[in-house]
Amino acid sequence: AAVTGFGGxxxxxARTGNGTDDRLPTIPSIFVNGKGLRFVNExxxxxxxxxxxxxQEKQLNKPTYQIFGQTSISEKASPWSAESLDKDVKNGLVIKASSLKELASLIDIPVINLVNSVNTWNKNAAKGIDPEYDRTMGxxxxxxxxxxxxxxxxxxxxxGGLKINKTCNVLDIYQQLITGLYAAGLNAxxxxxxYYPGSGTAVGGVIHQARRAAKSILGLE
Known part of the structure; x- marks a missing residue:
């Protein structure tokens, strides 16, 4: 059987924003792209x-970063404690700097953009507003x-998984049908x-593709 779809x-x-738990507000922080610019409601x-x-990472071919300060981790929803943050800094997972200029240099993004992005956030956040992206929490x-x-x-x-056609029949490495073998959902x-944004949406693929496979087996399509 042929396989396809790997590498996405x-x-x-879970350290990024509120992870997959939307009940938790994101800590006071902003996301910036490889140019040091904010781009979304975090x-x-x-x-x-x-x-x-x-x-953003695909368009610029550069990583994005979550930028935050020392007081950010005191929030209830923080994915870090003082101890775990210190450990991540020592392990190189989190970069620490005394100034925004130094931080921008360490992560190789334009200094002026990062400084402006954070200063703009701080100026508005001090008033409890976010006119850029209408964020309301954190x-x-x-x-x-x-x-x-x-x-x-x-x-x-x-x-990734087994390569299928539109009736969910598995194909071999020569793109020929393997008689009697079908795959659906996350096996396909x-x-x-x-890019796939989560786990629950997969249920739709499972149901739809399993139905297509069953109809094909019964000769209904």
């Missing part, structure tokens, strides 16, 4: 926010020392695309 992204790990549903991260200024976490893809499930590959 499902989700980003507290939006993960399916939307994480897709924005994915698209709207508080961030202050030094500053931290940058490189948003890291994470997987909630399989993204190539139908999700390079």
């Amino acid at each position: 992204t499902i989700d980003f790990d 507290d939006s549903t993960y399916a939307y926010g994480f897709r924005a991260i994915f698209n 709207v508080k200024p961030v202050s030094g020392p500053y931290y940058a976490y490189k948003n890291t893809p994470g997987h909630l499930g399989a993204i 590959g190539g139908w999700i695309g390079s």
Whole structure:
């Protein structure tokens, strides 16, 4: 059997924003792209926010970062404690700097853009508003020392699998049907695309493709 669809992204790990738990507000922090510019409401549903991260990284071919300050981790929804943050800094997972200029240099993004992005956020957040992206939770200024976490893809499930045709019949490496062998849902590959925003949506693929396979087996299509 042929396989296809490997190498994409499902989700980003739990340190990024509010992870996949949309009941939790994102801590006071902003996401910036490889140019140091903010690009999304960080507290939006993960399916939307994480897709924005994915698209920015594809467009610029550079990582995106979550920028936050020391006081950010005191929030109830913080994925870090003082101890775990210190450990991540020592392990190189989080970059720490005393100034935004130093931080921008360490993560190789334009200094002026990062400084402007954070200063704009802080100016508005001090008033409890976000006119750029209408964020309503976690709207508080961030202050030094500053931290940058490189948003890291994470997987909630399989993204590749057996290659199928439109009736879910599995194909071999020569693109020929393998008689009597069918695949559906996350056992099949190539139908999700390079980015898939979560796990629950897979249920639709499972039901639809299993139905197509069953109809094909019964000779109904």
